[in-house]
Amino acid sequence: MNRKSVIALGGSVVALVAAASLAAIPAQAHNDQSDSRDNDKNVTLTATLTELNGSGASGTATAVVGNKMIKRIEVHADGLTPDAPHAQHIHYGQQALNECPTLAFDTNHDGRLNTVEGIPAYGPVVVSLTTTGDTTPASLLAVDRFPVAKDGSYDYKRKNIKFTDVAGTGDDGGIGTAKDIAQSIRDGEGVVVIHGIDYNDNGKYDFGTIGASELDPKLPAEATDPAACGVLERH
Structure with missing residues (x-):
């Protein structure tokens, strides 16, 4: 896989994912009192990551969120494709269910979930959990800045990630503000998703088993199918 070409695709994929969210299933009713809450208070959220697509992956995620920032976040995952990069994100959308998908979301009935099929469940990307640099949805395919699963595992830590306004996450699929997204994550509506599955166990991401990604034929x-998922729940 050519990393430079993958990175260059980021902008177009952001638009695709945002557009796909417009067709998402209506979410459960939002709490109208969200704006009146104390957004400055730090809230700790945890997620148990379980496998998708029979990947065998699992893990945990812990985030501390205050105001419009993730003060710190950790992701510990194993059972992943060894020595390969794994894109990881926080997903959210007002029109999404804000939960992990099941095969009931397999709309083309091919027996696996691709990234876009999961959007009605977990929503568009709102944060790219990169190791360095930009963390906005524009970096959702910045392969050279996502964790590499040495021997199938990684331990990820990062601090001070700012939420931003994100298209496709607000009312009627419009722009969701950083404030609203942060509050929704604090309320337990954020979903952590790890991507990347070597279906044919040949040690690399290739086109051999299932072909091209629905995000881009290149x-x-x-490289893009979801491998593990968990909801960041407030305790």
Whole structure:
């Protein structure tokens, strides 16, 4: 897989994912009192990550969120494709269910979930959990800045990630503000998703088993299919 070409695709994929969210299933009713809450108070959220697409992956995520920022976040994952990069994000959308998808979301009935099929469940990307640099949805395919699963595992930590306004996450699929997104994550509506599955166990992402990604024909679907998922719940 050519990393430079993958990174260059980021902008177009952001638009695709935002557009796909417009067709998402209506979400459960939002709490109208969200704006009156104390957004400055730090809230700790945890997620148990479980496998998608029979990946065998699992893990945990812990985030501390205050105001419009993730003060710190950790992701510990194993059972992933060894020595391969794994894109990871926080997803959210007012029109999404804000939960992990099941095969009931497999709209083309091919027996696996691709990234876009999962959007009605987990919503568009609102944060790219990169190791360095930009963390906005524009970096959702910045492969050279996502964790590499040495021997199938990684331990990820990052601090001071700012929320931003994101298209496709607000009312009627419009722009969601950083404030509203942050509050929704604090309320337990954020979903952590890890991507990347070597279906044919040949040690790399390729087109051999399932072909191209639905996000772009230049990408193998193995690089973008969701491998693990968990809801960031407030305790």
